[in-house]
Amino acid sequence: MSESNKMTGGITRTNRAILVAAFVLLAGAIGYAVWRDSAPAAPGAAAEAAAAPSDQLAALEARTQREPNSAEAWTALGAARFDLSDFAGAAAAYEKAVGISPESAGLWSALGEARVMASDRDPMPPQALTAFEKAITLDAKDPRARYFMAVKKDIGGDHKGAIDDWFALLADTPQGAPWEADLRRTIEQVGAIHKIDVAMRLTNTQARPLTANEMPVAARAIPGPSRADMEAASQLPKGQQDQMIEGMVSGLEAKLKANPADVDRWIMLMRSRMTLGETAKAAQALKDGIAANPAAAGRLKAQAQLLGVPGA
Numbered sequence: 283m284s285e286s287n288k289m290t291g292g293i294t295r296t297n298r299a300i301l302v303a304a305f306v307l308l309a310g311a312i313g314y315a316v317w318r319d320s321a322p323a324a325p326g327a328a329a330e331a332a333a334a335p336s337d338q339l340a341a342l343e344a345r346t347q348r349e350p351n352s353a354e355a356w357t358a359l360g361a362a363r364f365d366l367s368d369f370a371g372a373a374a375a376y377e378k379a380v381g382i383s384p385e386s387a388g389l390w391s392a393l394g395e396a397r398v399m400a401s402d403r404d405p406m407p408p409q410a411l412t413a414f415e416k417a418i419t420l421d422a423k424d425p426r427a428r429y430f431m432a433v434k435k436d437i438g439g440d441h442k443g444a445i446d447d448w449f450a451l452l453a454d455t456p457q458g459a460p461w462e463a464d465l466r467r468t469i470e471q472v473g474a475i476h477k478i479d480v481a482m483r484l485t486n487t488q489a490r491p492l493t494a495n496e497m498p499v500a501a502r503a504i505p506g507p508s509r510a511d512m513e514a515a516s517q518l519p520k521g522q523q524d525q526m527i528e529g530m531v532s533g534l535e536a537k538l539k540a541n542p543a544d545v546d547r548w549i550m551l552m553r554s555r556m557t558l559g560e561t562a563k564a565a566q567a568l569k570d571g572i573a574a575n576p577a578a579a580g581r582l583k584a585q586a587q588l589l590g591v592p593g594a
Contacts (some may be wrong), residue, residue: 283417298343313320331452332583338362339359339362339363339366342355342358342359342362345358345359345361346359346378347516351382352382353379353382353383353386353562354390354516354559354560354561354562354563355559356375356376356378356379356382356441357375357376357379357389357559357561358558358559359375360372360373360374360375360379360392360396361392361559362465363375364396364399369396369399369400370400371395371399371497372396372399373393373396373399373400375388376392376393376396377393379393380393380413381546382559383562383592385420386420386561386592387416387417387418387420387421387424387427387591387592388417388421388424388426388561388590388591389561390413390414390416390417390420390424390427391414391417391426391427391430392411392426393413394410394411394412394413394414394417394426394427394430395426395430396415397409397410398410398430405433405437406430406433406434406437410430410528411434411515414427414430414431414434415427415431418431421593423454423587425451425454425455425461425587428447428450428451429451431447431450432444432445432447432448432451434471441472441475441476441478442478443444444472445469445472445473445478445480447471448465448468448469449469449483449487450502451465452465452466452469452487453456453487454584456587456588466484469484470484476486530554531551531554531555531558534550534551535551536545538551538570538574542570542571542574543574543575543577545571545578545581545582548567548568548570548571548574548575548582549571549582549585549586551564551567551571552564552567552568552571552586552589552591553589555567556589556590556591561591561592562592564586564589564591564592565591565592565593565594567588567591568582568583568591568593568594569593
């Protein structure tokens with residue numbers, strides 16, 4: 283699984299810089315842990331991880347010390363450690379998060395994924411399976427848990443059953459979801475390996491390309507910063523970055539108070555909160571958005587699922 287092939291995200295220097303310049307997608311995609319050992323790590327990957335900004339990680343670790351009972355703080359730390367391929371560390375942080383917020387399916391599935399990635403030999407360690415099963419119990423639609431439960435079938439030799447489950451997940455995946463392409467690729471690869479014809483089924487589920495206006499707001503590229511803008515923003519002292527971010531989020535909330543019928547802004551608020559690791563506030567934004575726009579509840583929930591908002 284590549285570092286980008288995941289459905290979780292953390293506060294990195296780049297994410298923070300982008301958020302300062304424009305509200306940006308917390309991108310994520312499903313990855314396939316079973317095949318990670320077949321692709322050797324690229325030369326220099328360890329060095330790149332070591333060169334990642336340690337001050338950001340230190341800040342997140344310090345936050346967990348200041349706020350030991352904050353699931354958001356532990357979630358942000360877990361995501362950051364995952365980004366650095368410290369999967370055991372990520373699992374430890376997610377364990378703290380689920381201990382505080384045990385009803386979050388997204389946190390349980392994130393914990394399961396971290397445990398899978400932290401395992402050197404067993405592609406589906408029992409503790410990971412337990413976490414995925416807990417996630418499914420809390421939310422039968424949790425996409426990451428469903429994905430890895432199908433992985434378990436594939437590992438156990440039920441390749442057709444795994445493919446069927448992945449197709450079921452694909453059917454429930456909103457068009458344009460960031461993990462859609464990876465999910466299709468997994469189905470195609472596993473079908474080829476085990477000589478199971480999936481071409482027609484994939485073709486039948488292939489939707490026409492989305493236009494820019496049709497792209498889900500949660501997955502849409504937002505016109506905004508140039509690379510120079512992002513670099514400049516990233517050089518600001520952390521305190522100034524935080525002030526700018528909080529100012530933008532507060533401004534967004536103020537606009538929603540003035541016009542709570544703006545569904546797109548509710549989605550942008552959820553995205554901003556998730557990018558900052560404020561999962562509880564993202565979940566509250568979802569509830570508030572639905573309360574203000576009950577007719578748009580389905581759309582808001584679908585967008586929230588793209589972003590991994592708890593309870594979506």
